[in-house]
Every structure is written in C-alpha cells, then in structure tokens.
Amino acid sequence: MKLIPQKAFKIFFETAARIILGSVFAVSGMIKLLEPAANFRATLYQYEVIPAVLVPALAAVLPWMEWILGVFILVGYALRPSSFVLGSFSFSLAAVIALSGKLGLDPSHTCGCFGEGGPQLSYRQIFSLDIVNGFFGFFLWKFASSRLALDRWLKPASK
Amino acid sequence: MNKKFVFTGVILMSVLISGVLLAKKNSVPESTLPAESLGPKVRGSAKAPVEIIEYSDFQCPACQRAQKTLHDIEARYPGQIRLVYRHFPLSGHQWSGLAHQAAECAARQNRFWDFQDRLFKDQLLWSTPQSPADAFIRYAQELGLDLDVFGVCLADENVKKQVQDEKQSGLASKVNSTPTFFINGERVVGHVELGIKGDAQIRKILNLEPAPVTETAAKPA
Numbered sequence: 001m002k003l004i005p006q007k008a009f010k011i012f013f014e015t016a017a018r019i020i021l022g023s024v025f026a027v028s029g030m031i032k033l034l035e036p037a038a039n040f041r042a043t044l045y046q047y048e049v050i051p052a053v054l055v056p057a058l059a060a061v062l063p064w065m066e067w068i069l070g071v072f073i074l075v076g077y078a079l080r081p082s083s084f085v086l087g088s089f090s091f092s093l094a095a096v097i098a099l100s101g102k103l104g105l106d107p108s109h110t111c112g113c114f115g116e117g118g119p120q121l122s123y124r125q126i127f128s129l130d131i132v133n134g135f136f137g138f139f140l141w142k143f144a145s146s147r148l149a150l151d152r153w154l155k156p157a158s159k
Numbered sequence: 160m161n162k163k164f165v166f167t168g169v170i171l172m173s174v175l176i177s178g179v180l181l182a183k184k185n186s187v188p189e190s191t192l193p194a195e196s197l198g199p200k201v202r203g204s205a206k207a208p209v210e211i212i213e214y215s216d217f218q219c220p221a222c223q224r225a226q227k228t229l230h231d232i233e234a235r236y237p238g239q240i241r242l243v244y245r246h247f248p249l250s251g252h253q254w255s256g257l258a259h260q261a262a263e264c265a266a267r268q269n270r271f272w273d274f275q276d277r278l279f280k281d282q283l284l285w286s287t288p289q290s291p292a293d294a295f296i297r298y299a300q301e302l303g304l305d306l307d308v309f310g311v312c313l314a315d316e317n318v319k320k321q322v323q324d325e326k327q328s329g330l331a332s333k334v335n336s337t338p339t340f341f342i343n344g345e346r347v348v349g350h351v352e353l354g355i356k357g358d359a360q361i362r363k364i365l366n367l368e369p370a371p372v373t374e375t376a377a378k379p380a
Contacts (some may be wrong), residue, residue, distance in 0.1 A: 033179045036333050042349030043336070046221070052351065068175050077171055154164045 014144055016080035017136040022073035024133060025086055029066030049099045065089070073140070076149020080141050087137015097123055199269045203241035205255035209364050211357075212226070213241045214329040215338040217259060217278040218286050225350035226279050232361065239365060244271065247324040247337050248271075254291050257313075259322045261295040264312035268304045277302070293331045 032040045041059040044050055050058065065085070072082040101123060146152035213229070216221035233240050246263065248255035258278055265274035277298045278285070285291035293312070299309045312318055329339065340347045340357065343364055347357045362369060 002315055013181070030179065034182055035335065036346050036350040038339075038346045039333070039335055042339075042352060045349050045351040053353070067179065068172060071175055071265075075170065075171070123305065150167065150369070155161065 010143070011147065014140065015148070017140055018073055018076070018079075018144070021083065021133055021136040021140065022070045022085060024070070024129070025066040026070030026074060027116045029063045029068070029070055032063035033067060047094055047096050047100050076146060076151050077154075079144050079146065079149050079151050083137045083140035083144060085137075087134050087141055090130045090134035090137055094127050094134060097130065166272060175309050193213050200266050201241060202244075202272055204238055205241065207239055207241040209236065209239050210241045210243060210341075210343055212245060212338070212341040213338060214245045214247040214334045216247050216249045216252060217262065217275065218255045218257050218282065219249060219337045220282070221350050223279045223282050223347075225338045225353055226276070228350055228354045228357075232358065234326035235358075236361060236365065239362070244275070246322045246337070247329050247334060248322060248326060249337060252286075254286065256319070256322070257290070258285070258293065258295070260313060261299070261309075263318050263322055264315075265302070266301065266303060267312060267318075268308065269306060270302050273302050274298060322334050 005143050037059060040063065041055055043057055044055045045052065069082045072078055073086065146155070211229070211232075213225075215225065229242065233242070246259045248259045259276045262271060262274050262278060265271050281294070281298075285294045295313075296306065296309070300306060332341070336348060338348075338350060338353070340353055342357055345360055347353050347360065359369060
C-alpha cells in the first residue's frame with residue numbers, strides 16, 4: 001500500500017525535475033544563442049572570478065551546451081550523463097556567484113545583464129535557482145529511469 | 160555503444176544546431192549600425208573616423224566605470240573619436256527614467272556632458288529610496304542652467320518620449336544590457352570589453368599597430 005504513493009511520487013518528481021531542468025537550460029541557451037554574443041561575454045566579465053582570458057571561449061561554448069543538453073534532458077536522450085553535466089554546471093555557477101559575492105562584487109550590479117526584456121533576477125535568486133537545478137541534475141543522474149525517454153527506445157536491453 | 164544510439168544523437172544534434180543557425184540568420188546581426196543620432200548629445204569632431212555610439216544608464220555602476228575608459232580612449236586618440244550618447248534607462252532602476260529625463264533637459268540647454276558627468280560622479284548619492292529630483296535641480300543650478308526652462312522640461316511628456324525612443328532604437332539593435340557601444344557599427348558590450356576589444360577595434364580602424372598587451376588588457380575596474 002505504501003509503495004504505490006512512493007512510486008507515484010518518484011515518477012512525478014522525476015518528470016518535474018526533467019521538465020524544469022531541461023526547460024531552464026534549453027530556453028536559457030536558446031536566448032543566448034539568438035542574442036549577440038557580446039551580450040553574454042559582458043555577463044561573464046561581470047563575474048570577476050572567471051579569468052578574463054577564458055571569457056570569449058566560455059561565451060562561445062556554454063550557450064550551445066545549455067541548449068543541446070537541455071533538450072537532451074527533455075527528450076530523454078543520454079538522460080543520466082546530460083543531467084550530471086548540467087547538475088555539475090549548475091553547482092559550478094552557484095559557486096562562482098557565491099565567490100563573486102565573497103570577493104565583494106556589488107550585488108546591485110543589475111545592468112540588465114540577464115536581458116532587459118527578461119526576468120530581473122537578483123544574484124540571490126540566481127544562486128537559489130542554480131542550487132535547485134544542481135540538485136535536480138544530481139537526482140536525475142543517480143535515480144532517473146528511462147520512462148518517457150528516448151533512452152528506453154534506444155537501449156532496451158540495458159534496462 | 161549501439162549504432163542506433165549514436166545515429167539518433169547525430170540526428171538530434173544536427174536538428175538542434177541547424178534550428179538555431181536558421182533562427183539566427185533571421186535575427187539582428189552582431190554588427191549593427193543603429194539609426195542616426197536622435198538628440199544633440201555628440202562629443203568630438205564630425206569628421207572623426209571613429210564613431211562610438213554609447214547606450215547607457217545613469218544608475219548602472221558598470222556604465223559609471225566605463226566613463227574612465229571612454230575618457231582614456233578620447234585622450235589616447237585626440238581628434239579621432241566622435242562619441243554619441245543614447246539613453247537606455249533600465250526598467251530595474253528606480254530613478255533612471257527621471258535621471259535620463261533631467262539629462263535630456265540639460266542637453267536642450269547644451270550642457271548634457273557636464274550633467275552626465277555629475278550624474279555618474281554622484282551616482283551613489285542620488286540612487287537612494289528618496290526621489291532625487293531635488294538633487295537634479297541642484298546640479299542644474301550649479302551648472303548655470305535656466306531653472307524655469309529646466310523645470311518645465313522635466314515635466315514635459317515629449318522629453319520622456321524622446322528618452323524612450325532612444326531606448327527603443329537600442330532595443331531594435333538588440334541592446335539588452337548597459338553599457339553597450341557600437342564602434343563604427345561593431346558591437347562592444349560592457350566596460351571590460353570596451354577596454355580590451357574596443358581599443359583594438361579603434362586601432363584597426365585607424366590603421367595602427369595593435370597595442371602592447373599591457374596597454375589594452377584592461378582589468379575590470
């Protein structure tokens with residue numbers, strides 16, 4: 001009797017985690033890719049703990065990674081590795097934000113750096129979102145089944 | 160790894176990459192020359208070979224930091240730079256709209272640059288929960304502006320509209336953060352990139368040798 005609600009909860013939580021984590025990264029990556037690349041470079045320069053010399057390469061690679069792995073999670077392709085990468089990335093972002101704050105980066109640095117048309121998130125809100133995404137990513141990496149996922153169709157023998 | 164898995168991955172990646180590239184083709188290009196200047200906020204010779212269009216917000220700390228870099232650039236290339244200012248008050252900043260309106264009123268009395276210098280210099284003083292209207296009137300007075308004209312201008316809806324029109328011209332060019340610059344049409348975003356890429360871009364336009372690394376690799380202020 002007890003197992004049924006637990007299983008239902010796991011299915012619900014896993015599906016919600018996939019939708020939230022996948023959508024956040026797919027949309028965020030897509031927006032960055034459609035914006036001029038200089039806008040995202042400027043955002044990365046704001047995090048003064050990232051070495052300036054790495055910024056152009058990171059600004060070129062990260063939006064593609066977010067877009068592609070975000071969609072992979074939504075459709076359930078390479079679900080566990082994709083979740084691990086985006087989960088780790090989320091925790092890394094949270095660490096960069098925390099470190100920037102510790103180094104005295106002015107939290108009032110809200111210069112529309114996350115898009116004038118988009119949500120005006122404070123550093124604290126972005127930090128919280130990254131932590132939640134990090135947990136979703138690690139949960140999916142450890143416990144995701146291949147329910148409603150391409151993985152089930154592609155690797156039937158292993159499941 | 161099974162072939163079906165790899166093949167599906169290749170197909171998926173191709174669809175995702177080509178979808179973005181197609182969408183990007185129809186969006187605003189990286190290099191865009193925004194519409195002609197909408198107000199009398201130009202500094203430097205009309206014949207200068209380098210035109211820098213600046214979209215900035217008076218309540219934005221990064222825009223304040225960019226002022227030193229801009230002054231350095233103008234000093235480094237005398238007579239070669241024309242700076243055009245465009246309003247871009249960010250919606251997240253409580254007093255930006257009023258500050259830009261006040262600066263536009265100063266522009267109408269030909270004192271825009273002095274007024275903007277004062278706004279940036281005292282940014283922390285007037286960025287408080289209380290309305291900075293009195294501070295702006297004081298700045299106008301100290302600059303010798305006609306206060307009656309300034310007061311009427313501050314309440315003028317057309318001035319407010321002009322500020323928003325300039326912001327719209329930026330939004331149309333995909334400006335979404337401040338400061339954003341267009342150096343002869345080439346987009347440069349943020350005060351850090353202005354010090355690095357901006358200087359290199361200007362030297363290229365002026366057919367100068369690239370500057371030594373120590374000179375151009377500006378660290379964040």
